[in-house]
Structures are given as structure tokens and as C-alpha cells.
Amino acid sequence: MEVYVAEIIGTAILILLGDGVVANVVLRKNKGEGGGWIVITAGWGFAVAMAVYSVGWISGAHINPAVTVGQAVAGVFPWVDVAPYLIAQLIGAMIGALLVWLAYQKHFDATEDPGLKLAVFCTGPEIRNYAWNTVTEVIGTFMLVFGILMIVVSGGEFLTGQAGDQLAQQWTLGTWPLIVGFLVFSIGLSLGGPTGYAINPARDLGPRIMHALLPIPGKGTSDWAYSWVPVVGPLLGAVIAGLAFLAVEPLFI
Structure with missing residues (x-):
């Protein structure tokens, strides 16, 4: 049970700091207003690192259904735990989004553009083409999940089929969580432009649900027509x- 609670807490931290930096940059009358894409991508990178440092020693800090599914496909995480992890991550994402709304409530009120309000909670494409938007999310998430798996291998202690406690411990050793944060930062800088790089189904779906539920004045639509892209794309990228990883694993183990 504690690992699922840890995933809830870790994902809530991720969204609080990640969606929080977006709110700081795009909502009106903030000290960070207009900070730009570099601030947002850096904020998300640090958000990932802080979430992993916080709960990685308990649950492995997947904080992302794509990471969970990718590790299960790679054979380093038990399939029986996948569904509970995904549910915990979605709950954590919704809690994190609620906290962001509470922290920036008056700034949501001060912002007239409904698109900016939605951008705090979830991603959207700059050029709407569902097929190519999905391709972008597949590529970005592939880089995230494959990168994480290879970082674990580079630690020299990876054992296929023995993820469990060992992988959870590795996640919190030294600078590894910070390196994964740099990976997320890099993905945002290099691949985030077309879609806003969800690369995490819970990160997008949980806050999108909260956007629909919360009493935000003038919030407009939650763009459910696009909502499947940041769910399907990352999951496909994770499977690939x-x-x-299974294909290249024999070269390193």
C-alpha cells in the first residue's frame, strides 16, 4: 500500500511544481509572467527530479504511466502492479492540479484568455493534426522511457527481472534523479514545441479532468477532442x- 501512496504523493509533487511553473509564466499579474519556454521546460525538469528524490526510495517514483508501462514491457516491473500504479498516478495528478488552482486562484480570475487557463492544466498542439501530434508524443516519450532504462543500465547494477526494491533504491542514489530531470528538460527544449510534450498520460489527463471540474471563471472548453493524443501517444512510445530496450539489453548485460 505504501508504494501506491508514494506514487500519489510523487505525482502530486510533479504536477504541483510542473503545472505551477506554467501558471507562473502564463497567468496574468504573476511575478514570472512572460518568463517563456525556457522557464517552463526547466521547471518541469526540476519538478521531475524533486518528485523522484521525494518518493523514489519508496515506490521507484515512476510518476508517469508511460514509465510504468515501459518498464513492464522491458521486464523490470511486474505487470500485476501496473494498474494500481496508473490509478495512483492519475489520483496524484488530480491532487497536484487542485493545489495549483488553489495557489493561483486569483490569477486565474485575473486572466481573460481561456486558452491560457487550459494551458496551465494540460497540453495542446500548436498545429492541430492528430496523427502527427501523436507521432510527436510517441517520439518524445520513447526518448524519456528509453533514456531512463539506459540510465539505470549505466549504473552498473541493473538486473533484468529484479526491478522491485533494487530499482527503487537506484532511483534515489546520487545524481540520477537530477539526470532524469535534465533528460526531461532536454526533451522539452528539443521536442516540446509541437505539442507541449505531455510524455505522461496522467500529467495531461488528471489536470484536464480537474480543469473540467473546477469552478474557474471563463475557462472555456477542456478540449476533450484532443485529450486522447497525450494518452495514446505516450503509451505507444513507452511500449516501443x-x-x-529488450533488443539492445544483451549488449550491456
Whole structure:
């Protein structure tokens, strides 16, 4: 049970700090207003690192259904735990989004543009083409999940089929969580432009649900027509990353 609670807490931290930096940059009358894409991508990178440092020693800090599914496909996480992890991550994402709304409530009121309000909670494409938007999310998430798996391998202690406690411990050793944060920062800088790089189904779906539920004045639509892209794309990318890791694993183990 404690690992699922840890995933809830870790994902809530991720969204609080990640969606929080977006709110600081895009909502009106903030000290960070207009900070730009570099601030947002850096904020998300640090958010990932802080979430992993916080609960990685308990649950492995997947904080992302794509990471969970990718590790299961790669054979380093038990399939029986996948569904509970995904549910915990979605709950944590919704809690994190609620906290962001509470922290920035008056700034939501001061912002007239409904698109900016939605951007705090979830991603959206700059050029709407569902097929190519999905491709972008697949590539970005592949880089995330494959990168994480290879970082674990580079630690020299990876044992296929023995993820469990060992992988959870590795996640909190030294600078590894910070390196994964740099990976997320890099993905945002290099691949985030077309879609806003969800690369995490819970990160997008949980806050999108909260956007629909919360009493935000003038919030407009939650763009449910697009909502499947940041769910399906990352999951596909995770599966491909897990399979790719299985293909190259014999070269390193």
C-alpha cells in the first residue's frame, strides 16, 4: 500500500511544481509572467527530479504511466502492479492540479484568455493534426522511457527481472534523479514545441479532468477532442521503448 501512496504523493509533487511553473509564466499579474519556454521546460525538469528524490526510495517514483508501462514491457516491473500504479498516478495528478488552482486562484480570475487557463492544466498542439501530434508524443516519450532504462543500465547494477526494491533504491542514489530531470528538460527544449510534450498520460489527463471540474471563471472548453493524443501517444512510445530496450539489453548485460 505504501508504494501506491508514494506514487500519489510523487505525482502530486510533479504536477504541483510542473503545472505551477506554467501558471507562473502564463497567468496574468504573476511575478514570472512572460518568463517563456525556457522557464517552463526547466521547471518541469526540476519538478521531475524533486518528485523522484521525494518518493523514489519508496515506490521507484515512476510518476508517469508511460514509465510504468515501459518498464513492464522491458521486464523490470511486474505487470500485476501496473494498474494500481496508473490509478495512483492519475489520483496524484488530480491532487497536484487542485493545489495549483488553489495557489493561483486569483490569477486565474485575473486572466481573460481561456486558452491560457487550459494551458496551465494540460497540453495542446500548436498545429492541430492528430496523427502527427501523436507521432510527436510517441517520439518524445520513447526518448524519456528509453533514456531512463539506459540510465539505470549505466549504473552498473541493473538486473533484468529484479526491478522491485533494487530499482527503487537506484532511483534515489546520487545524481540520477537530477539526470532524469535534465533528460526531461532536454526533451522539452528539443521536442516540446509541437505539442507541449505531455510524455505522461496522467500529467495531461488528471489536470484536464480537474480543469473540467473546477469552478474557474471563463475557462472555456477542456478540449476533450484532443485529450486522447497525450494518452495514446505516450503509451505507444513507452511500449516501443521497452521493446527497444529488450533488443539492445544483451549488449550491456
